[in-house]
Amino acid sequence: MAAKSPATRAVPSPLEWEYAPAPEARDILALEDRYGLYIGGEQVAPRSRKWFPTISPATEEHLAEVALAGPRDVDLAVQAARGAFEGEWSALRPAERAKYLFRIARLIQERSRELAVAESLNGGKPIKESRDVDIPLAAAHFFYYAGWADKLEYAFPNRKPRPLGVAGQIIPWNFPLLMLSWKIAPALACGNTVVLKPAETTPLTALIFTDICRQAGLPAGVVNIITGDGSTGAHLVKHPDLDKVAFTGSTGVGKAIRRELAGTGVKLTLELGRKAANIIFDDCALDQAVEGVVHGIYFNQGHVCCAGSRLLVQESIYEPLVAKLKRRLRTIRVGDPLDKNTDLGAINSRMQLDRIRELVASGEGDGAEMYQPPCRLPERGYWFAPTVFTNVAQSSRIAQEEIFGPVLSVLTFRTPEEAVEKANNTPYGLSAGVWTEKGSRILWMAERLRAGVVWANTFNRFDPTSPFGGYKESGFGREGGLHGLEPYLRFDR
Template identity: 80%
Template sequence: MAQVEKRESSAPAPAPLEWEYAPAPEARDVVQLEERYGLFVGGEIVQPQTGEWFASISPSTEETLFEVALAGEADVDGAVGAARDAYENGWSGLAPSERAKYLFRIARILQERSRELAVAESLDGGKPIRESRDVDIPLAAAHFFYYAGWADKLEYAFPNRTPEPLGVAAQIIPWNFPLLMLAWKIAPALACGNTVVLKPAETTPLTAMIFADVCRQAELPPGVVNLVTGDGTTGAHLVRHDGIDKLAFTGSTEVGKLIMRELAGRDVRLTLELGGKAANIVFDDAALDQAVEGIVNGIYFNQGHVCCAGSRLLVQESIYEPLLEKLKRRLSTLRVGDPLDKNTDVGAINSKAQLEKIRELVASGEDEGAEIFQPECELPERGYWFVPTLFTNVAQSYRIAQEEIFGPVLSVLTFRTPEEAIEKANNTPYGLSAGVWTEKGSRILWMVERLRAGVVWANTFNRFDPTSPFGGYRESGFGREGGRHGLEPYLRLE
């Protein structure tokens, strides 16, 4: 986090009662928005056969940024056909070393166009430019760079097996990290020799459409990547299409289960990266100021629109009061507002629907008896905003302790012993991530062994890297993205 706590100076300088705030906006004109974005099929931008378009709204201003095509059944069919054609007539026969070079090219172009992509991401999705600039876009480029290098080394990843591509991979991604999720999906799929039909999220298609232009610049063969924008119906057409060999979905557990049922009995490989309700566990010997930064990063990063967000704070009872005091003070310094302002910590809630869902769950927390804390905070007049929120006096049974809120809302619970921390941490149907804060190494490893979660961050939180496998236990889904393990979902291993 860029902001640090204000320190008391030993020389009693007059503390200013009010800080003048000088906005530091990122230039928006680095992105040239088109009025309409068509579908990307067979290397061409095409009009939707449905003839339907829908508006993409900026969540921070509620203005319509552009219109985007609504892909219907025929459009999805065309995209799967183009992917099949590209798979059979070229891509699967291309030398792996040459496949690699296309991916390297894409990585480089993403780096070159990173400023434009970062602004586009913040404009379209509402996330702070600091995050899209420093996290989303560099990591997306890094994923392509990492998997590019795997393309011609697959036989070393799986000893005694012959890796073969699956064919056409259908991929459905969420709106929280639009370009990064696209990279997590497309990079390993192409590296393994598959072709792709990807459906960007309904509310965040912009960077995917810029990615279509990146593919053009990289001279990627037509049909290797196809992008079908639309809503849930578009996704359903893609899931039901009988021409797909693989489905990779990142999104809610609810939709993940629907997809699993839909694919039952079909010969389609499936990976699911679903919801979470991660526990961030702080022991009494933890470095408290670092832990506070980690807690804040854990739940307020990207407005809490993070499947692995540390949405349940478990604090050891003996440090409950000092930790909460620090945390509340830190919350009061978070700057909520214009996503394009480089000082912004918490941007806009991605959509009106999501804002309503957050409000509904927060209201349930108050109704069930939890105590709410929200710092004083000036919010812009237009746009979708939610003040960083913290609940204390939370029982494990409350909805805010069980359900994924996907917003900047933290539920605080306490524990006395490590055993109790484990029991509470594992007490949800999810198992995506967890955090542990303690200075004692052996305790970290003891906790790590017992936490039922696919990613455990110790004395840190929300770190991601292309070399590091990511994915869930239990109802958080199955399959891993990232690292050598992230290749397996896209290969047939004879």
């Protein structure tokens, strides 16, 4: 669509280009009015008799009613998982178990567009991300772990791997179905059964997943999905009949879970917060680095536990890099998550938006300089423009705390040693990025960065074969790859 520019101007400025709407069709998704809990292979009404609405954060449109599981519901779900573990699931040969996981992978592929639309609608993320990243990776994760189910003895030579039993799993709202697959695929591959609680604001794809379990013919009780809020998660973690707890979310909640499980012998993995450094050296390929920085922080509205939210730039290229970055920011398209051209979708919830606003205000108060490109934000829904802070002090809250939003803080360094020191100067250690054309420097930095994942000349790459997880207060345990099996197994020797 042509821009409405004054007749006097022959060539419209690129900044005034508009894109015709290119919405993804919604009719592929048929939502029910109400979703019960998925316990023992059936959708059941919650004993708590409580329901809550789930909405689209882009429009605040009501999508469906979802059950809020109480203590009794949690108990029933764990019982169902225990029953399946002690019955049919453990009696199954590993090679047959694998076939269910292969089936699930295939069904996710088959229903990928429907899942992508649901993900974008319920979570606010751009359709091109849910369609091209989240859902394909979720299917790939099941496919990868399906292959492990009958090969565990090769992953752990001279040990006897055995399933743990029932796993309680709590996932965040930033990659709902992908995080579900990170949790469920290895758990099932290792022979466990699960009770999974999706995030309060993004239950829909997990609920569609229950229908995929039905289509796959998965034995009842192997997967149980209980929707709810923080209280549901707390009940689940405290349940006395769990053998395993896996949590992805905030560091505060992670620490509380660690305390709660002290002395119980329940096996625990935590994937928590971060403040990832993205380190740009002056010998990097600058344009490529700018793209990487933009992808690193604005991908998924910055709702990424490993987002490159702290940019460390070598002083000699600070000015050209920031200039290029600001120019690039102006081309980010903010808007309807279901539009195929959208780069930056809606903030996931009112609560998250408030937190971003509060931290951004504190950044301004600390004297940092804020830049936001001119962009029109929709009136309804939860939105935040892509934001860059320059002149940020190392001690500032926006340089220290997890914002979990499209907000980037730019700091500088002079030498590689200083870059390492600044990057490691945080209680977290989930990921880091290094941008330089010099291979030996990449590896030198990788040796010194206290982070579970180091991306070099790329950022936010995920693959089922690649282990992911943090150092320090970013949690413990790894998800993905061969290393992702261990958290779901016990060993007789």
